[in-house]
Amino acid sequence: MNKSNQIKLKKPNKLSAFFICLLISILLWLLHSLNTVYTKQFTIPVRFLNTPQEKQLIGLLPNSIKLNIKASGLKLLFLQLQEPFSILDLNFNQLKSDEQKNKFYISDALVKIKQHLNVKAEIKRIIPDTLFFSDKLGAHKEVFVKVPLTLNFAQGYSAQQIITIPERVIINGDEADLKNIDTIYTIPLYLNDINKNIERIISINKPNQSVVLNTSNVKVKINTQKLAEKTLTLKIEIKSSEAKDKYTVFPGKVKIKLIIGENKLTAIDSLHIKAIVDINAKKQNKLPINIVGLPDFVTLVSYEPKEVEFLILKK
Numbered sequence: 001m002n003k004s005n006q007i008k009l010k011k012p013n014k015l016s017a018f019f020i021c022l023l024i025s026i027l028l029w030l031l032h033s034l035n036t037v038y039t040k041q042f043t044i045p046v047r048f049l050n051t052p053q054e055k056q057l058i059g060l061l062p063n064s065i066k067l068n069i070k071a072s073g074l075k076l077l078f079l080q081l082q083e084p085f086s087i088l089d090l091n092f093n094q095l096k097s098d099e100q101k102n103k104f105y106i107s108d109a110l111v112k113i114k115q116h117l118n119v120k121a122e123i124k125r126i127i128p129d130t131l132f133f134s135d136k137l138g139a140h141k142e143v144f145v146k147v148p149l150t151l152n153f154a155q156g157y158s159a160q161q162i163i164t165i166p167e168r169v170i171i172n173g174d175e176a177d178l179k180n181i182d183t184i185y186t187i188p189l190y191l192n193d194i195n196k197n198i199e200r201i202i203s204i205n206k207p208n209q210s211v212v213l214n215t216s217n218v219k220v221k222i223n224t225q226k227l228a229e230k231t232l233t234l235k236i237e238i239k240s241s242e243a244k245d246k247y248t249v250f251p252g253k254v255k256i257k258l259i260i261g262e263n264k265l266t267a268i269d270s271l272h273i274k275a276i277v278d279i280n281a282k283k284q285n286k287l288p289i290n291i292v293g294l295p296d297f298v299t300l301v302s303y304e305p306k307e308v309e310f311l312i313l314k315k
Contacts, residue, residue: 039070039124042079044113049091052101055133058140058172058214062128065106067113071121078119088116102212104131132172132212139175142168145218147202148188153224154195160225160261160297169204170214177210186218198222225261229301230268232256236289236308240279246313247279254289256303264297273298277308285309 045064051057065088069079096108107129114123147164171178186202203217233255238247254275260268273294277287286307294300
């Protein structure tokens with residue numbers, strides 16, 4: 001066979017091969033993402049019908065509910081394309097309640113909610129799940145919620161901020177039952193070896209069965225910070241009520257060692273931390289050093305020297 005009759009196949013160059021491989025990788029990643037199961041929260045606007053007229057609603061009637069939905073990436077993408085969702089009508093006459101009709105459960109409308117979304121997916125949680133009513137007007141008051149916390153942090157970490165959401169709840173019932181209640185408590189929370197931000201949903205302990213709460217749980221957010229050590233050298237300032245004399249101290253500076261969150265390291269130099277000696281506190285020829293102006297988020301570990309000598313300079 002002549003060489004001229006042979007078909008010559010052109011091999012793709014390296015750049016073309018790279019883009020072909022990249023395209024295949026993207027397609028495979030996309031297929032994997034669309035088939036992987038995720039949990040995502042969606043907000044659905046709602047309208048409540050036939051609100052019980054003989055009852056008093058505790059709190060406010062929500063105009064939307066939040067749904068934690070577990071589904072494949074493809075189904076979640078389909079749901080995102082529907083946003084914003086149309087209004088979902090929920091009829092109190094069709095919602096399950098307790099015998100006294102003081103609690104109505106939105107989760108009872110699960111089938112209707114799924115039909116409204118028009119997608120087969122698992123609804124893990126509905127927020128709020130329950131609407132509370134009282135039998136009579138009675139009394140109501142707003143009280144603080146406290147979470148009994150036992151927190152043990154990993155070495156080199158501490159709490160930057162602890163937030164309870166909501167910080168207050170509305171309680172409803174007979175005036176005599178509410179009179180001595182100014183704080184309610186959740187179940188205790190115990191955590192060990194903390195080295196990251198944490199969120200927990202904690203159930204509230206009812207003070208007694210006759211008191212109705214506008215929510216049955218709270219969210220606790222623990223923002224964790226990594227700690228760092230910082231050393232500063234401060235000039236010693238002299239406080240004196242003896243105007244006739246001038247003083248000088250030796251040494252004139254003090255070195256302090258602090259523990260602070262890493263995210264605040266850049267701001268520490270602008271803090272108003274001072275080293276002060278008071279002439280009125282003199283003991284023989286020495287003065288104790290006081291470190292003042294430390295903010296709450298800074299821990300003083302040590303400082304040297306603890307005291308200085310002083311000399312009187314006559315005017």
